[in-house]
């Protein structure tokens with residue numbers, strides 16, 4: 057697996073803060089009240105741990121298994137867990153990637169936010185099958201889709217602009233169709249000081265596009281979409297129910 061997240065991991069939390077403001081509340085609502093007695097709630101691609109905090113708050117009794125393959129992202133996840141006594145007691149951090157992570161025999165639920173397009177369709181099918189075998193009847197896999205359901209041209213657009221200290225950070229994203237169902241995204245972080253760009257960190261990665269209907273076909277589970285919360289549009293979330 058190529059780690060596309062380490063080069064720009066220092067900036068990621070600026071994205072995550074905004075992301076959690078929109079996607080955190082609907083995720084918390086979907087998870088609220090589920091039975092967590094069967095096994096851990098698995099979070100795949102936990103990033104810097106912002107979604108982990110939402111899961112922990114929504115499910116106060118749950119054990120959480122937070123898997124994050126990028127060492128730089130995982131360092132931030134680990135720091136977030138280590139400084140919070142409530143998280144330390146019940147979040148286990150691993151370096152597992154979706155394709156080959158060791159899984160416990162039983163899971164209560166699964167959360168996979170901002171990750172599933174990093175897997176090809178066949179990799180996802182294998183993953184859904186493995187997860188379904190560990191979930192109870194009615195168990196949930198909550199998948200965030202990122203809002204791109206088919207390859208298309210997305211001109212470079214500034215997605216975020218934040219000032220921290222005396223520097224301003226801009227996040228530019230563009231994309232174009234790649235092979236098959238994939239989009240090739242190019243992202244650039246610009247660090248601006250006194251009106252001058254003093255650093256640029258760029259990367260590109262492929263994202264396999266899909267929609268909720270595709271998820272239902274791949275997984276054999278029932279699927280529903282959540283596209284807004286509190287009247288605001290959110291990156292589409294799919295809820296798969298075994």
Ligand SMILES: C[S@@+](CC[C@H](N)C(=O)[O-])C[C@H]1O[C@@H](n2cnc3c(N)ncnc32)[C@H](O)[C@@H]1O
Pocket residue numbers: 057061072075100101102103104105106107123124125126129152153154155168169170171174175
């Ligand atoms: C867009 S970030 C989302 C992080 C976090 N889930 C969130 O929503 O804030 C995608 C994360 O998925 C991880 N990732 C990429 N490929 C992966 C894979 N094959 N298996 C598991 N995680 C992966 C990356 O390292 C990165 O931390």
